[in-house]
Amino acid sequence: MSQDALKQLGFTDKEIVVYTTLLEHNTLTPHEIAKLTGINRTTIYSTAKELTKKGILTEDLGNTTRRFIALPPKNLEIIFKKEQKKLEDKKLYTMRAIRELSIFTQESKYSVPKIVFVEEDGVLDHLYRQTPLWNKSIIDTNTEYWGYQDASFVKQYESWIDDYWAKESTSHNIILKLLSNEKAEQIKKKKYSNRHIRFWNKTNDFTATTWIMGDYVTMIVTNQRPHYLVEIHDKTLAHNMREVFKGLWEELFEE
Numbered sequence: 001m002s003q004d005a006l007k008q009l010g011f012t013d014k015e016i017v018v019y020t021t022l023l024e025h026n027t028l029t030p031h032e033i034a035k036l037t038g039i040n041r042t043t044i045y046s047t048a049k050e051l052t053k054k055g056i057l058t059e060d061l062g063n064t065t066r067r068f069i070a071l072p073p074k075n076l077e078i079i080f081k082k083e084q085k086k087l088e089d090k091k092l093y094t095m096r097a098i099r100e101l102s103i104f105t106q107e108s109k110y111s112v113p114k115i116v117f118v119e120e121d122g123v124l125d126h127l128y129r130q131t132p133l134w135n136k137s138i139i140d141t142n143t144e145y146w147g148y149q150d151a152s153f154v155k156q157y158e159s160w161i162d163d164y165w166a167k168e169s170t171s172h173n174i175i176l177k178l179l180s181n182e183k184a185e186q187i188k189k190k191k192y193s194n195r196h197i198r199f200w201n202k203t204n205d206f207t208a209t210t211w212i213m214g215d216y217v218t219m220i221v222t223n224q225r226p227h228y229l230v231e232i233h234d235k236t237l238a239h240n241m242r243e244v245f246k247g248l249w250e251e252l253f254e255e
Contacts, residue, residue: 022070120226135170137214145176
């Protein structure tokens with residue numbers, strides 16, 4: 001059984017024989033190992049060198065005669081830790097390669113969605129950080145800011161709403177059209193000329209704010225704790241969701 005386990009760890013047959021022989025006798029000279037195992041002394045030296053690299057064999061330097069000592073089997077953990085370190089390094093290199101190579105796929109005919117998940121303590125920072133990107137995408141696609149706004153979002157992030165319209169210069173030419181319920185406007189008293197929120201009495205079962213901003217679809221859950229945000233950057237998905245909200249708006253309010 002021990003031989004099979006050692007083979008799975010990458011030990012050769014000769015390494016297994018030399019190591020297990022040393023474990024039985026604690027310390028041996030190369031001549032004694034060769035006599036016990038039938039392996040020639042030249043091979044004993046090269047095998048001992050490999051076992052030393054693996055961290056399970058050492059040489060007794062306190063004797064005039066060369067002797068090898070087997071280290072405890074617990075030292076086999078060193079092999080696992082080395083492999084684990086290699087995997088961690090490989091993961092870092094893989095992630096770096098993905099970032100560096102992604103530039104070559106930007107002109108691809110395939111649209112690859114980019115999905116971001118943000119936990120509650122990062123939602124507000126994400127809102128401020130993404131605002132210029134969302135607005136640029138809205139302007140670049142020559143569209144409007146569509147979606148549904150849950151009343152709980154207005155209550156939790158009213159300061160960001162004020163900053164969006166009053167302080168964010170890229171918002172001046174944005175036209176926002178959101179469905180909501182009357183509670184949302186009761187909470188948010190301030191009026192902004194480009195912000196149009198219409199009340200739809202069939203939205204009581206909506207439990208998340210959903211925005212379509214250019215090529216971005218952002219969903220924010222604020223009616224339960226913890227809050228969280230999911231954002232998808234995908235042109236095709238955003239286009240189709242925008243068409244749904246535009247159709248609803250036209251059917252409900254522009255006939």
